[in-house]
Amino acid sequence: MRVITFNTQGIEQAADNGFFEWMVQQDADVVCLQDLRAKEYQLDDKRFHPEGYEAYFFDAFEDGYSGVAIYTRVIPKAIMTGLGFEQCDFNGRFIQADFDNVSVAAMSVPSGLKSDEAQAAKEEYLQLLKGHFTKTLRKRREFIFCGPFHIAHKPVDLSNWYVNQKVSGFLPQEREIMEAIFDEMGYVDAFRQVNHVDQQYTWWPxxxxxxxxxxxxxxxxxxxxxxxxxxxxxxxxYRDVAFSAHAPLIVDYDL
Structure with missing residues (x-):
């Protein structure tokens, strides 16, 4: 099972840059997209609906803002949208597809780079998301959560990490959330489980x-x-072509 996650920073821009042609060539089973900056009704053009894939969207309420989508070769047993709190649901930040043995979610955490207020909103969001991760542990199925957390987990995940310790994305309180998810709750960073190479980045300023x-x-x-x-x-x-400032992350599972 091949799963791809990609922060489009505007799905129309990504399409213009050739993302969907590339996506089809990857033969992925599930593709999770974030930060669409468009609503589903604006994406009727066939270039947003490649042959062989079913597409499911969760729009942000505000025009031109956020939004997530899942593209899948297999029709899911169920689609769930939202997490029950305003910061997520109003901004279209979570959609989940349930298959026989696993659920795959496209999700996003807001960035805190713009201002102190944005950082405070991000930290509040992370605490609420942490609560969802805790509840998920009680469910009798497996999960794959895909998307940008806007946090570099460890120094190996950030260039010039030493001078960025007071910058949003590498703050101690943000990294503590990641430690709680991975170390205390037992979730797995799929990329680092099998890829230990240095300087592996998915975003560039x-x-x-x-x-x-x-x-x-x-x-x-x-x-x-x-x-x-x-x-x-x-x-x-994948970083050969710049579809946005983020790069697609590709993981293969034996499922």
Whole structure:
């Protein structure tokens, strides 16, 4: 089972840059997209609906803002949207597809880079999301959560980490959330389970040559429940073509 997650930063922009042509070539089973910046009714064009895939969307209430989608080759048993709190549901930040033995979710955490207020909203969101991860442990099925957390987990996940310790995305309180998810709750960072290479980033700042120089951060994740640990076979980041400032994260599972 191949799962791809990608923060589009605007699905129309990503399509213009050739994302969907690339996606079809990857033969993925499930593709999770975030930050669509468009509503479902605006995406009727066939280029947003590649042959062989069913598409499911969860729109943000505000026009031109956020939104998530799941593309899948197999029709899910159920689709769930939202997590029951305003910061998520109003902004279209969570959609989940339930299959026979596993659920796959496209989700996103807001960035805190713009202002102190944005950072406070991000930290509140993370606490609420942490509560959902806790409740998920009580469910009798496996889960794969896909999307940007806008947090680099460890120094290996961020270039120039030492000078960025007071910057949103690498703050101690943010990294504590990641530690709680992985260490205390037992969830698995699918990428790092099988790929231990340094300087593996999924996002680069919007300044000249950042991507070329590989000065970035690994902000995008596929996080699985513990029982899926041994099913993770390979993980990679595609960076040959810049569909957005983020790069697609590809993980293969033996499911």
């Amino acid at each position: 919007d300044y000249n040559k950042a991507r070329e120089l590989n000065e970035g951060a690994r902000l995008d994740y596929q996080i699985t429940t513990a029982n899926l640990r041994k099913t993770i076979k390979s993980a990679s980041i």
